[in-house]
Amino acid sequence: MRRYIVQRLLQGVFLVLIVTTIVFFLGRLTGNPADMVLPEDASEEDRQEMIETLGLDGPVHTQFFIFMGNALQGDLGLSIRYRQPAAEVFFSRLPNTMKIVPATMIVALVLAIPLGILSALRRGSVTDRFSGAIAVLGIATPNFWLGILLIYLFSVQLGWLPSARMGGFTHYILPTITLGTFLVAGFMRLIRSSMLEILDSEFVKLARIKGLSEFKVIWKHCLRNALIPVLSLWGVFMGGLVTGAIVTETVFAWPGVGRLTYEAVIFRDFPLLQAVIIMDAILILFINLLVDILYAYVDPRIRYT
């Protein structure tokens, strides 16, 4: 296992280097931050001076080697917009995202697991159809729209919850529901289909023949096996939530990493964009590694050499 982890980490370093190179060059094709700082009618002379001020005046390949040299020493450059070390800006926003992601994940799993099992056990029943409808709705509803709808209902009309921003417990409810709806739907459908497959398998029949209680058969034997594909999806969702909660963070004015990424793109803040994507890539690599390790725990047949 240790050898496997070291191997994955080395592969990760290689992947991060590739990602960094792609982001560095692609980002520069889309515009110049000097244009976002200067007035729209600024002269070419003003523009050149601003480009020099921002340190973007050298050839791109020279800038790349300077960036890589500094990055290897842990310096990801200065955010053009905030004039602070880009990594520092990223880490100032990461805790905000990390406050909402686990809450969302817990809510999603707490709802999805029982609903998925129930749907599988009562296949074709009203419960199954109702869960299916919820799943379709959850997947099809744009969370942008859902978020605004929830704000309108619970904040504006009923006055029960705050509209947006970070704060106490009540501030988490609407963003968590908005982010979690898609997850509940995804997890639920996967658990249902996985459970259906397992309920039909020989070892479950054997367990029932041996006289094990239905509760034990479902929750101990079936669920553990049904969770293996869920774990993969969990890894994908987790990465997506950390880096891609842009819409929810925007609707609820939540100053997290997703919104920071969006701002870096719009402002052409290359150093910040590079830092965010590198950090996100590292984070996703770790999440995937964690999923692989958890696989071995959930399914003893899986052994890494």
Place this chain on the structure above:
Amino acid sequence: MTHRGPFFGWLFSLLLTVFIWVPLPSAADQEGTLVIALDTLGGQTMDPILEGRAPHAHYQAPVFDALVGFNFEKGGIGPGVAERWELADDGQSWTFYLQKGLKWHNGDSLTAHDVKFSLERTMTKESLASRASALRRNVKKIEVIDDHTVQIFTNGVQVHFPASMSRAVFQEGQLMPKKYIEKVGVKEFRKNPVGSGPWKFVRSVQGDRIEYEAVDHPHWRGKPNFKKLVILLVPEESTRVAMVRTGEAAIASISPESLQEVEVAKLKVVSVPSTMQAVYQFWGAYRSEFAKSPIADKRVREALSLAIDRQSIIDHVMYGQASWPMPFATFGYSSDIDTARWQAWGKKALRYDPARAKQLLSEAGYPNGFDLNFANTALPGTPYMTQIGVAVADFWNKIGVKVKIKHYEWGAFRLLYRGDQKKLAGHTSMFRTAGRPVAAARYYGGFHSKGGHHLFGSKTDCPQRCQDFDNLHLSLVAEQDDAKRAQKTDKMLEMVADSWMAVPIIEGKGYWAVNPKKVGHFKPIPGRHEFGDVFERMPLPGQKAWP
């Protein structure tokens, strides 16, 4: 025997009356928190030299005063930290006379040394201020005459220099405390900025909010009625409107799309007049390769203007919250222009007359129209420009012009008009001009051969009209005689208006949703969308009722 008794009794009564009826300003008068929800906080930095764009006038303005201020009623410039200024007889320097008794928030006196320090700091290579490089070119040296007088020597005559020191135009005039920065260093200043404005900085949480506290003494910009000010960053407009409806925020920036919702919710709409002008313009039409192109023909360009029903755009795209435009980059508060004349020009020349448009197209040899490439884009802060662009294209289609419309994200569009403008030459595009009191600066950017857009010609390819414009502009910005400068400004406006090369569509406003239970009635500054210089004049809800 003296008769002091009745005198002192009378004096005592008078003082008592004064104390009862005229409460002296005190910290206790100020109460509550004014919460503002904004779509952007820009770079969210409290160092004035690190913010390049308009949000500085939202969030830096409460803390920092500017050398030149506003004309609060009409818009444009007025007294600031400098109560007056004058141009030297030879035109080579400006002398600014500062108000006496001004203090920084740490108690130090604000002097001419601070002004010199601030401008020199803004001119450094480190500065991201949008006109820092222009300032470097324009300013030769700065001399402190005494604690309240500073003389700025310019390279050549710069008649519009004071305007560039006002937040009505740009942020370069913002003042920073010399002694404090030299004592604590730049890093500490950025963390704990000290200004001289009516609000003291308290805290900045990046990506979320900035908090301020009102000064508790009278301030030349006005003593704040609220005790605290919080500016929130809420990027989504629906959320901002919801926050105003629930009272979580008193005021929020909105776009015209939200006006109906705001009115239905019985909130108030504050429209800041003359904050922008939406225009369309023809790129590279002066080039020889486009000599036979329809857009090189002035009649065609005029026909395209006559085909646009501006009132319809004002009523339906802007929900009635826009005005009929004046000539390119001019507003009611523009300096050096004959406002009445140009307003009348706008009404007549920018009329909707599709019959005349078709006639002009026929005269130009295009009775069945032609293909027109149209780049549609929206500049930051004015997303509704895209809808205006679509409406304009529809009007052109109606007179037979086959418009090929392509939509661009703003950052991507900016790349197109840099350098040789190869990809944009021969195209028409949407554009905008911000509400600024001095038209000449915007005309330089638009039409001068060295300007960013150079619509009349470039440095290497400058036809007659381009040369004429360059000469006129050069003589205008150096003209010290007010009457002659006004004449030259009129001539510049005529030249551009007559070319139909950059044509105004509508004059836009800045839109705000206001919860009347959270803030009393206030008036914005014409032309300045941002409220950084208005917060201190906003009354408490009970102080001034909304009409």
